Amino acid sequence: MIGLLGKKVGMSQLFDAEGQQIPVTVVEAGPCFVTAVRTKEKDGYVAAQLGYDVVKEKRLTKAEMGSLRKANLAALNLLKEFRTNDISNLSVGSELRADNFEVGEFVDVRGISIGKGFQGVVKRLNYKGGASKGHGSMFGRVPGSIGAQAGGRGCRKKVRKGKGLPGQMGNEKVCVKSLKVMKVDAENNLLVLKGSVPGFEGGYLVICSALKGGKRNPWKVRGGKQESSKETPAAASKTENPPEGTKASS
Numbered sequence: 001m002i003g004l005l006g007k008k009v010g011m012s013q014l015f016d017a018e019g020q021q022i023p024v025t026v027v028e029a030g031p032c033f034v035t036a037v038r039t040k041e042k043d044g045y046v047a048a049q050l051g052y053d054v055v056k057e058k059r060l061t062k063a064e065m066g067s068l069r070k071a072n073l074a075a076l077n078l079l080k081e082f083r084t085n086d087i088s089n090l091s092v093g094s095e096l097r098a099d100n101f102e103v104g105e106f107v108d109v110r111g112i113s114i115g116k117g118f119q120g121v122v123k124r125l126n127y128k129g130g131a132s133k134g135h136g137s138m139f140g141r142v143p144g145s146i147g148a149q150a151g152g153r154g155c156r157k158k159v160r161k162g163k164g165l166p167g168q169m170g171n172e173k174v175c176v177k178s179l180k181v182m183k184v185d186a187e188n189n190l191l192v193l194k195g196s197v198p199g200f201e202g203g204y205l206v207i208c209s210a211l212k213g214g215k216r217n218p219w220k221v222r223g224g225k226q227e228s229s230k231e232t233p234a235a236a237s238k239t240e241n242p243p244e245g246t247k248a249s250s
Contacts, residue, residue, distance in 0.1 A: 002100055002219055003082040003208030004029045005052035006191070008111070010201050014182060014192070024182055027109075027191045029098040029207055031222075034090050035071050035079060047083045048090050048219075051076030053204075078204055086218055094221045099186035102217070106178045106210040111199035115171030125164040174198035178210045 006029035014022045036049040055077040057065055068076060071092045101107060121127040121143045130139030143166070147159040176197055183192035197205060209216065 001082060001084055001209045002217060003050070003080075003206060004096060004098065004100060005032050005050055005078055005080055006030060006189075006205050006207055007053075008197055008199050008201055008203050008205055009190070011196065012192075022182070022194060023196070024192050024194055025197045027193060027197065027205060027207065028189050029101070029191045030096055030189045032096045033073055033076065034092055034094040034096070035068060035073060035076065037087055037090055037092060038081070039087075045083065046085065046087060047081045048087055049079060049081045050096065051079050053077040080206055082208060084219075089221055090219055096219065097186050097222050098184055098189050098191050099222075100217070100220050101181050101184060101191060101207070101209075103181055103184055105181045105217075106212070107181060107193065107207050108175060108177045108210045109179055109193065109197045110173065110175045110206040110208075111197060111203055113170045113172055113174045113198045114200050116169040118167065119169040120166045121164055124166065124169045127164070178212055 006027050009026040009028055011023065011025050014024050016022060030052065032050040032052045034048055035051040038045055038047040038049070040046055051068070051073065053076060054074050057075045059077065060068075060075050064079075065075060068074070073093060116123075120141055122129050122141045127141075127143065129141045130137065130144070143164065146163055146165065176195070179197070180194040181191060182194050183190075185191075191207065199205065
């Protein structure tokens with residue numbers, strides 16, 4: 001299994017050869033950097049830990065920054081381990097991009113769903129609600145009876161475990177399985193996936209090879225190690241801007 005970390009950019013649409021509309025989601029996948037490699041001999045399992053999204057160092061704890069400095073990497077906001085069978089071409093600091101996936105491949109996408117606050121059972125659990133709409137009806141968008149009388153008169157009601165009730169809706173881990181990869185733009189770190197993915201625009205996502213129908217491709221590594229925390233994508237973009245008082249050449 002291979003995987004990448006990314007962000008949800010937004011939804012769009014494509015048209016096939018027959019003119020049929022296909023809803024798609026654009027995902028920014030990478031660049032990710034290998035922050036640690038787990039081996040069977042040392043750790044008891046085989047995995048690769050990836051880091052994504054360069055941020056300011058003050059946003060991380062000292063422990064997190066310490067482990068990243070040992071790997072000679074910049075401050076990365078999201079860390080995630082991927083269990084894999086082959087780590088022969090991976091090393092700490094290796095860069096991984098969207099071209100680890102191919103057009104036509106199927107992937108599983110995990111994320112945090114959009115939170116919708118406290119909701120009733122009709123919206124949260126698709127309850128039908130009461131049938132009576134007359135004046136004085138007390139049975140509308142309510143769950144109804146939540147349990148039978150336990151014991152004799154005056155005893156407390158016993159609510160069975162797992163009974164659906166009003167409560168928090170959304171803001172939970174969701175996995176959407178077997179989404180087809182429609183397009184891959186490795187230079188801009190973009191994946192176009194058929195259908196929708198969980199979360200809001202800008203939310204973090206975990207993209208990995210689908211358990212059902214996914215390919216078992218080897219990792220594709222681009223470039224070598226990140227030389228220092230100063231040579232991060234964020235720092236490189238700052239150097240491209242001309243200093244104050246000067247004009248950029250046209």
